[in-house]
Amino acid sequence: MTTHTTRMLIIGSGPAGLSAAIYGARAGMEPIVVQGLQPGGQLTITTDVENYPGFRDVIQGPWLMQEMQAQAEHVGTRMMWDTITEVDIAGGSPFRAKGDSGDEYVGDVLVIATGAQAKWLGVPGEEALSGKGVSACATCDGFFYRGKKVAVIGGGNTAVEEALYLTNHSDDVTLIHRRDELRAEKILQDRLFANPKISVLWNKRVEEFLGDPAAGGLTGLKLADSQTGEISEFGCEGAFVAIGHAPATELFKGKLEMDDSGYLIVQPGTTKTNVPGVFACGDVMDHTYRQAVTAAGTGCMAALDAERFLGTLEFAREEADAAE
Numbered sequence: 001m002t003t004h005t006t007r008m009l010i011i012g013s014g015p016a017g018l019s020a021a022i023y024g025a026r027a028g029m030e031p032i033v034v035q036g037l038q039p040g041g042q043l044t045i046t047t048d049v050e051n052y053p054g055f056r057d058v059i060q061g062p063w064l065m066q067e068m069q070a071q072a073e074h075v076g077t078r079m080m081w082d083t084i085t086e087v088d089i090a091g092g093s094p095f096r097a098k099g100d101s102g103d104e105y106v107g108d109v110l111v112i113a114t115g116a117q118a119k120w121l122g123v124p125g126e127e128a129l130s131g132k133g134v135s136a137c138a139t140c141d142g143f144f145y146r147g148k149k150v151a152v153i154g155g156g157n158t159a160v161e162e163a164l165y166l167t168n169h170s171d172d173v174t175l176i177h178r179r180d181e182l183r184a185e186k187i188l189q190d191r192l193f194a195n196p197k198i199s200v201l202w203n204k205r206v207e208e209f210l211g212d213p214a215a216g217g218l219t220g221l222k223l224a225d226s227q228t229g230e231i232s233e234f235g236c237e238g239a240f241v242a243i244g245h246a247p248a249t250e251l252f253k254g255k256l257e258m259d260d261s262g263y264l265i266v267q268p269g270t271t272k273t274n275v276p277g278v279f280a281c282g283d284v285m286d287h288t289y290r291q292a293v294t295a296a297g298t299g300c301m302a303a304l305d306a307e308r309f310l311g312t313l314e315f316a317r318e319e320a321d322a323a324e
Contacts (some may be wrong), residue, residue, distance in 0.1 A: 001102045004171070006032040008306055009095065009107025011084050012248075014041020014310075015292045016079075016282025017113030018068040019110050019299030020306075022117040024075035024111075027307045032078045034097070034103060040065035042283075043292055046080045048131075050143060052292055064292075078207050080105070087251050093277040095311060109277050109306040112256075112264065113299060114248035116283040116290070119203065120241055121153070124172045125209030132219020134209055136241045138162040139291065141196065142169050150238035151176055151221060153206055159242035160192050166240070167197040174198070174236070201234070209239060246282050263287045271302040277313070279305050 008029035011019045013239040017033055021158075024031040029073045038044060043061035050058045074080060082099035087110075089095045118136035120126055135141040138152070142165060150170050152163040155177035166173045171227055175192065181188050192198055201223070208222035210233070220235040247263045257265040257274045264280040266272055271279040281302040282295035 001104060003104045003106060004032055004078075005093075005094075006030055006078070006104045007108045007310060008032070008303075009097065009105050009109070010034070010113060011097065011251075012036055012041070012110040012113030012115055012282070013039050013079070013089075013146065013282070014043065014049045014065070014113060014282060015068065015112070016115070016284075016295040016296060016299035018072045020111045020113060021072040021077040021246075021299075022068075022075060023300050023303030024306065025287060026166050027303065029109075029303075029307065029310070030076055030078070031072075032080055032107065032113075033072065034080045034084055034099065034105060035083050036083050038115075038116065039158075040069070040284065041295075042117070042143045048144065049140075050177040050273065050293070051140065057270060060300060067182070074209050076213065080094070084251060085276065087255065089255055089275050091193045096135050109279065109309055110251070111264070111271075111278045111285055111299075111300070111306060112273075112278065113282045113295075114251070114294075115285050116245040116263075116287075117244055117246040118241065121206055121243070123208055125207055125211065126241070128213050129209050129211055132212060132213050133237060134239050134241065137290070138165045138242075141240075142166050142239075145169055147171075147240040148232070148237040149235065149242065150174070151236045152240045152242050153177075154242035155179060155182045155184065155246075156242075156244065157184045157196075161187040162240050162242045164188075164191060164195065167195055170238075171197050174201055174234070175323065176201045176204050176206065176221070176223070177235070179203065182222050202230075206239075247286065247287075249284060259287075259288060267320055271298055272307050277309055279307075 008024045008031040013035040086098040097105045149172040204223045211219040264285045278300040281298035
């Protein structure tokens with residue numbers, strides 16, 4: 001077992017974690033990034049990226065993350081191929097984390113950038129057609145379906161918001177819900193029902209995504225009536241799964257404050273958690289925007305918050321030493 005020590009320990013290597021690393025390294029904090037099960041985060045499974053600032057042409061998600069990692073390493077970040085299985089933050093700084101490799105990581109500050117994963121239906125065709133007509137983010141991918149017939153699957157706030165957003169690009173949006181009423185807030189429902197571009201299919205469960213990944217992608221959905229079991233097909237060129245997200249916060253249950261959905265709670269306008277010296281950034285604390293650019297922005301905030309915390313911590317230690 002090896003112990004790795006740093007002023008700034010970062011768990012997670014998506015846009016938030018790598019942005020925190022870039023700013024932290026430039027501030028002389030010599031950060032360590034533990035990359036986790038999905039190095040690069042969700043962008044590594046995203047093909048065309050057209051909304052990240054600074055790129056006129058469409059870029060590839062994996063390429064963008066490779067560039068961000070290279071930039072972080074160039075300015076002094078150490079990347080560790082490991083997955084954190086246990087954290088100890090109860091005693092305050094320094095914070096300790098144990099990796100799947102058996103190695104231990106010790107940081108004066110801890111930045112949590114473990115992200116969140118979209119929830120999927122887990123039905124045939126979903127994985128094969130992901131990025132080829134099937135998506136979990138209308139804000140990310142809706143632009144690619146301009147003028148096309150699209151469907152949104154779900155019945156909560158996320159689904160209704162996605163459907164409303166898609167009307168910016170399509171005049172034919174269908175919300176498909178397995179029940180006969182929505183769970184979304186009433187104000188959102190009112191907006192949905194008032195929009196002439198949106199129709200609703202009630203009591204329908206998606207059984208399969210139809211199409212050929214190698215030849216045109218998604219062509220439609222196989223649906224089952226949740227009351228009668230009757231099977232039907234629904235033709236569409238885009239389908240957006242909007243049944244929620246699951247933040248990767250299992251490690252921190254009982255250790256950090258979370259909301260009812262498991263997202264880490266931070267002080268408004270900051271990345272500070274309820275434990276001094278522990279900061280959260282990116283999708284692990286953001287259930288509203290969930291964009292690469294906003295994740296990167298909060299990663300920058302986390303590094304700046306961490307730098308200020310370290311300055312205060314070091315000043316307190318110097319005063320304590322002088323008093324002895």
